[in-house]
Amino acid sequence: MRIGVLTSGGDCPGLNAVIRSVVHRGTDVHGDEIIGIEDGFLGLIEGRSRPVSHDDVTGLLTLGGTILGSARVKRERIEWAVENAPTLARNLGIDALIAIGGEGTLTAAKMFSEAGLPVVGVPKTIDNDIDATDVTFGFDTAVHVATEAIDRLKTTAESHQRVMVVELMGRHTGWITLTAGMAGGAHGILIPEKPFDIEAVARMVEDRFERGKKFAIIAVAEGAAPAEGTMRFDHGAVDQYGHQTFGGIGTRLAHELEDLLGKEARPVILGHTQRGGTPTSQDRVLATRFGWHAVEAVHKGAFGHFTALRRSEIELVPIAEAVTRLKTVPADRWAESEAIL
Amino acid sequence: MRIGVLTSGGDCPGLNAVIRSVVHRGTDVHGDEIIGIEDGFLGLIEGRSRPVSHDDVTGLLTLGGTILGSARVKRERIEWAVENAPTLARNLGIDALIAIGGEGTLTAAKMFSEAGLPVVGVPKTIDNDIDATDVTFGFDTAVHVATEAIDRLKTTAESHQRVMVVELMGRHTGWITLTAGMAGGAHGILIPEKPFDIEAVARMVEDRFERGKKFAIIAVAEGAAPAEGTMRFDHGAVDQYGHQTFGGIGTRLAHELEDLLGKEARPVILGHTQRGGTPTSQDRVLATRFGWHAVEAVHKGAFGHFTALRRSEIELVPIAEAVTRLKTVPADRWAESEAIL
Amino acid sequence: MRIGVLTSGGDCPGLNAVIRSVVHRGTDVHGDEIIGIEDGFLGLIEGRSRPVSHDDVTGLLTLGGTILGSARVKRERIEWAVENAPTLARNLGIDALIAIGGEGTLTAAKMFSEAGLPVVGVPKTIDNDIDATDVTFGFDTAVHVATEAIDRLKTTAESHQRVMVVELMGRHTGWITLTAGMAGGAHGILIPEKPFDIEAVARMVEDRFERGKKFAIIAVAEGAAPAEGTMRFDHGAVDQYGHQTFGGIGTRLAHELEDLLGKEARPVILGHTQRGGTPTSQDRVLATRFGWHAVEAVHKGAFGHFTALRRSEIELVPIAEAVTRLKTVPADRWAESEAIL
Amino acid sequence: MRIGVLTSGGDCPGLNAVIRSVVHRGTDVHGDEIIGIEDGFLGLIEGRSRPVSHDDVTGLLTLGGTILGSARVKRERIEWAVENAPTLARNLGIDALIAIGGEGTLTAAKMFSEAGLPVVGVPKTIDNDIDATDVTFGFDTAVHVATEAIDRLKTTAESHQRVMVVELMGRHTGWITLTAGMAGGAHGILIPEKPFDIEAVARMVEDRFERGKKFAIIAVAEGAAPAEGTMRFDHGAVDQYGHQTFGGIGTRLAHELEDLLGKEARPVILGHTQRGGTPTSQDRVLATRFGWHAVEAVHKGAFGHFTALRRSEIELVPIAEAVTRLKTVPADRWAESEAIL
Structure with missing residues (x-):
């Protein structure tokens, strides 16, 4: 398969580790071709992409940032892109997309999936405020x-x-x-x-x-x-x-x-x-596992889902679950810190 | 209450952070007196202990090792101690015990609990092989x-x-x-x-x-x-x-x-x-939360239980669940790393 | 001998390492008694001090800050103290003083030395702006x-x-x-x-x-x-x-x-x-060497001098040399960075 | 000018930082072309080289190892190369060489310089045993x-x-x-x-x-x-x-x-x-300064010399001085550590 991958939203240590993992799992095991889409949804809209090979991801495990770049895109352009999703996918020559991003990205990913561009999401936020996963890398x-x-x-x-x-x-x-x-x-x-x-x-x-x-x-x-x-x-x-x-x-x-x-x-x-900077070992492993499972999800056809950590396992969760509410600090977690206030 | 605390088994970054947390929560919130028992079960048997105050735990959050020490005790002496548990508790003047240790310690803790020395366990192993908790500090x-x-x-x-x-x-x-x-x-x-x-x-x-x-x-x-x-x-x-x-x-x-x-x-x-050395931020927080919940468990009377991380929450789990089997790396986790072999 | 030691001025990683080294060298080798003076020159003036033993300096090598504290003292109080230097020394029962501080401290140290309180200086500044030493710890x-x-x-x-x-x-x-x-x-x-x-x-x-x-x-x-x-x-x-x-x-x-x-x-x-925080290995070694040589300087009677790094050696330099001018970045050092501007 | 650069001998954090600095200073300021010679003297002998541009050295400041590689070469092959130095230089199309290496490399550099391939040396050893410089990077x-x-x-x-x-x-x-x-x-x-x-x-x-x-x-x-x-x-x-x-x-x-x-x-x-791994800040700066001064030395024609740190300055020292004796730990430096034995 030809699988597109993009990173969207604010920076987050581990993005490159996801990209590397997608390439390793996709090309080595499934014989996929991985297409890196530049600057998030902007590259999707503007048709800017490049193949990402095994050699291109050497050294990415420890590297902060994202080699694919990221950019903000106005809501209207996203909406336009969703309407034209099949055309955009055809232009880029991709069969499916792995979209790595925060709540906004996952919402868009869901819309693209429904509009005919099959997407698997990978949640990303340093803020750890996505409810459906125990924790996010970064x-x-x-x-x-x-x-x-x-x-x-x-x-x-x-x-x-x-x-x-x-x-x-x-x-x-x-x-x-x-x-x-x-x-x-x-x-x-x-x-x-x-x-x-x-x-x-x-x-x-x-x-x-x-x-x-x-x-x-x-x-x-x-x-x-x-x-x-x-x-x-x-x-x-x-x-x-x-x-x-x-x-x-x-x-x-x-x-x-x-x-x-x-x-x-x-x-x-x-x-x-x-x-910025080198992700911790925990974040590298979580990012690597998310990438691995995102590729598997593509091959299983689990579109409209995203990877989530539940206890020690990676599960595929409907994107709708991710975007219903922000995970905020509950009162009882706060209470655990009061002893040291 | 007078609560004893001991650390047992091999070293593990975060032990001191648990002790600190027990003291903070116990003395500041519940008015407990915390009694540090030296060198694990050896101190319990030999009646070696000292009060641990708020001042004594200053700086412990970042300090590896355990200020209470740890030592190996032969099985027979543990068995003897279990038989004499009420006397030992009386000698030390403690109403309950928080035992921080690995599988062996938790097994002993369960026996002490049944023999009349009420114990709450805190799991500890750098190996992460205790089944009933998502992860252990260290x-x-x-x-x-x-x-x-x-x-x-x-x-x-x-x-x-x-x-x-x-x-x-x-x-x-x-x-x-x-x-x-x-x-x-x-x-x-x-x-x-x-x-x-x-x-x-x-x-x-x-x-x-x-x-x-x-x-x-x-x-x-x-x-x-x-x-x-x-x-x-x-x-x-x-x-x-x-x-x-x-x-x-x-x-x-x-x-x-x-x-x-x-x-x-x-x-x-x-x-x-x-x-050895300073625990990571994740281990410090987990150790702190375990200590906090262990004190709460003592006050709730949840003896024979130990603190466990389940997703993002600390739960109290019967010790029996901890010690039935070693958590080994399953085949599917291994598979996730094969892409990089 | 009874040797006082004080830390003065802004914080600097390595201060505790100097104190530890002074105690190790003084007590173990020369049989000195080391008297820690609290809050820099303020403690000298107010007669606040405590003996510092080998046990008191355990763990100090890696600890940022200063266990002796530091405080700002007005110029007039310093001048008063210089006039009363012999009395102050007698009150504290010290034969000599090791003063660890920046340019201001070294200037005062020189004045005290001339006024009858024999002082050896140890230069300290994170800014590295003391001319007479290749580099300062911190x-x-x-x-x-x-x-x-x-x-x-x-x-x-x-x-x-x-x-x-x-x-x-x-x-x-x-x-x-x-x-x-x-x-x-x-x-x-x-x-x-x-x-x-x-x-x-x-x-x-x-x-x-x-x-x-x-x-x-x-x-x-x-x-x-x-x-x-x-x-x-x-x-x-x-x-x-x-x-x-x-x-x-x-x-x-x-x-x-x-x-x-x-x-x-x-x-x-x-x-x-x-x-703040743990000093680098380089700073710990420099601080340790400065402390070692400061004690030797006291025993040699090299008062009015301070420890300085020259190439790989610690030399004793007259304090007057330290305080004549600030070491600023010269044009040719600046030029070396222009390639990357 | 066309300046060759090679790294030779055991690995040492900072090698890449020297290469980067040579490229920055050479190309940006002097308009040089920098030719990277692969695997040390082996590449010199076998004529394996590639131009190294500004883009090629992006990210090298923090990267351990050497992008040019390094290999062991038998003494006889080095001797052969020295005899054929002008030919080898002509084959590679280089006017001068910057050789980064330990004692053996510097010795060879001196021989090449005398045989008609003008070389400037940059000392490199994690062991810090080169006498003529206060310290070496790594x-x-x-x-x-x-x-x-x-x-x-x-x-x-x-x-x-x-x-x-x-x-x-x-x-x-x-x-x-x-x-x-x-x-x-x-x-x-x-x-x-x-x-x-x-x-x-x-x-x-x-x-x-x-x-x-x-x-x-x-x-x-x-x-x-x-x-x-x-x-x-x-x-x-x-x-x-x-x-x-x-x-x-x-x-x-x-x-x-x-x-x-x-x-x-x-x-x-x-x-x-x-x-291995990322060099410390001190090693990065020293490596960067050595590279900067090596390029200047080439343009000044200071061949047969190597860069050395003396106090805070980089000086050019005749290679002969570097290779006369190993810098060992002298008794008085050892004595400074005895207090903690």
Whole structure:
């Protein structure tokens, strides 16, 4: 078979490992030809593709990013592409497509499948917010990077009696922050699911100082927000050039804590370091297994499904299940971290 | 309550994180007193213990090893201890025990529970061979260390056209070798579950060289064994001092491949580096959650149970379920790695 | 002898390794008693100290921060302390002092030495800006952390066609940024020694995009500044609460590049992660050697001197030589990085 | 100019970084054409080469190994090549050569230079035993890998009261073992420069156990040897197949200590993990600077010289100076580690 493969959406360590695995399984075992589609759905629309051979994927297991690129495509162009799915598939000469991406990609994949371009999905998000799979690749790497940062901050904060605020990824869900916060032993863990009270955060820090623990680490998700009216600075304020006045929530929280506590509070913004670089061993294996099973799914004709980890097995799940709701941090998971707040 | 805690069996990154979590949850939330029992069941028998306070567990999240120590105890002494369980508990002044250990420890924990010393178990093994939990802490760290080694070997093997044999832990099961082998992209993965044919391994290497890939990495579990009669050297031979003549299987395999192939083959023996050092973020979180839930289990009276990860949740499982059979690598998991053999 | 030891100034990986080495060499070989003075010169003034034994330094080799603490002291209090140096030494019961710190600490150490409290200095700065020694401990660790971040950013920037700005430490000198920038292969390296032209930076990025390299990494020292009048945003502007309007130079540069280029530019602020955590092997060895030689210097009576690395040897250098001028990045070192700009 | 570049001898992290730097500096600044010669002097002799462009060196900064390969060449063939140097240079169409290698390579480079093929040398050895340069690239990476292993062994050895023997590279010199041993806080450091007494090693371990420190880490260089007649097992014994009976010195030492002490002693053999993988930031920068200066040296006509680090500067040193004697660990450097023995 001629199987197209594309990567779509934000970056995620392990994308290349999926591509490599698809090529290994497809070409070595099934004699497939694997066609890499460039820049996600954009390449599908514009007919930009190239064959990807065994040699092309050498070294990809450890390489962050995606050799196929990724790009944002407007909703209308996706809709147009869905309508013309059979033509696009014919133009690219592909019999089936493996689409690696987040919730939006999987939704589109489902539409393409129904419109005559048979697709198998592979879920991808560092945020780990796809409900139908126990975990997604990329998440462990993001947590690993964030935890290393918290580890480093801890010793220096302690020696120099400082408050450190580390801003982590997670616009809508707090999985990275909760997990890295627990792994690093952060004293405050602020996530989008639970609006925080800046006064309570300040009190926690003061309590620690009173107990002789003269430092604190606050892990805050970029999407965490104060409970209404509890922060002095205007969260959404922009300056005359249109940029956020105080940077993101991390910088703003550090500023405000400094004012409230009369102690130095320093922000650390890890940004895209959480999305890049060599995936952890766990993410490489999960990505490899997803690629392997995606090829099998194509040959079984399990289109409209995506690969999911359930306990230790990879299962094929209808895409519809993936996109019904965001997996958010539930109250009882949050409770497990309270012991260390 | 006064809750004893002990660590037993071989070392495993995350033991200290469990102890810390037990202390945090027990003392901060329930007002428990946590009694650390020294050197596993030996301390239980000899009445050696010390209170473990919040301050005592500072810094333990990232620290490998166990501050409580561990020691081997003969079966008869364990049996004696079980008979005298209520007395031992009274001597130590504990109301319940959290026993962190492998299959043997959990079996003993069950016996103690039945004999009047109420125990909650926490499973521990770097080998990941306990059936009733999706994964155990320590395993991810061992895989991480092994994968880093394979990553390093790959570039040098390629540049210098060498065969590298890396011997990994796993006497009875191949989980570490399978997982690290897949994560590192090893070309051969030899595990105890599947006796190997040295000629087949040599042929795989020769095939690679013929295809222009002039290097190969073989990951071999310490417990992997050749199919009977397929290796020239005597596997079990000892010299006049009683030491294994060729070292472990890694050294032996390298020697024999060198002879078979007429190419340099070098062994790497990672040994206890896989059991020590800072746990990965995943292992820290799992260990922390296990400790949290073990304390809750004590307060719920769920004795004779142990903490297990099922998908994303921690559940309490009857210890009997843990110790019925070893979780070995099944054929279909093995198949997932064949694409890269 | 009774030898005091203090750590002063900003945090620096390796401080604990020096303390450990001083204790090992002093107590084991010379039979000294080592007195740890708390919070730098503050403890000296306030008479806060404690003996530090062999057991107290167990595990310190790998631990970031300083077990003795550090604090800022006003100039006048230092001057008062210098005048009362003999009394302070008598109160603490110390015969000599090993002072570990940056330029300011070494200057004070010299004054104390002249005033009757014999001091040996150990230079410490992550910035590597002390002229009289080839390198200082802490620097390699800071560079290591920064380089890992750049490595991670590179793959993701490339896959997603982004401009990344990573802000690194270095208020007055650009050593960390130059070194990590070269090690990570940054495309722009902006340091305090060389005011930059934002238009030139933008042009470099555009050139790269035109050549098909559709991403760029800019490493910028926190103290780097635009050539006068070349940036649109006001560098020093503060908002109504007194906080810098655009965050540090990293955030500001990303904002302005985004405006100039019409492409996404994302800042990463590593902050104190560069000052904390486990020192690299190189820093541990240098710190250990400095501690060893500082003790020897005390016993030789080489007061008013500090330990310096010259090629592969540790030499004792008059403190006066350390504090005459800041070691800045010279033009020819900068030139070596231009090939990769 | 057309400049050839080759890598020769054992693997060393940073080789690719030198190649990249040569290409960047040569092509971008001087308009040179860089010709990569395959498999070291073998490619020179056999006329195997390929142009190396800017694109070919993308990603090389972080990649271990050498894209040009390396191979052993018999002395006689080298001598033949020297005699035919001008012809070989003409066949390859090169005006000058940059030869990256160890002592043997530099010696050959000198002979080629004198025979009419102008060569600039770049020193390369993980062993750091070239006298004329403060340090060589690759060394820091090897030490980093070894130190990480010792760090991991320490926690597990302590918790489980074990003796660990870690065998490190260094056939003739002990720099890696000394440096990693100091960085990791090993309790015994055994190097080729100083024949050891097995009884003294055993006594040191016993002393530690008596003082309540119930574990020990021994770092041993592969070339370290017992003082004559002090070990029971025959060091050089081979079995009937011609393989060393007890493995290398690490395995043998562990066996013998186990017998002497009656305690478990486990060997770890890091082998080629020390030669492979991503170079440290320090090694990348040194390699990059060496490449930069090698190109400049070619354009200055400084043939018969090699690049050397002296304090913080790269200098050009006559090759004759590099090859007069091996840089071994001197007694006073050894003394600095004794405090931790």
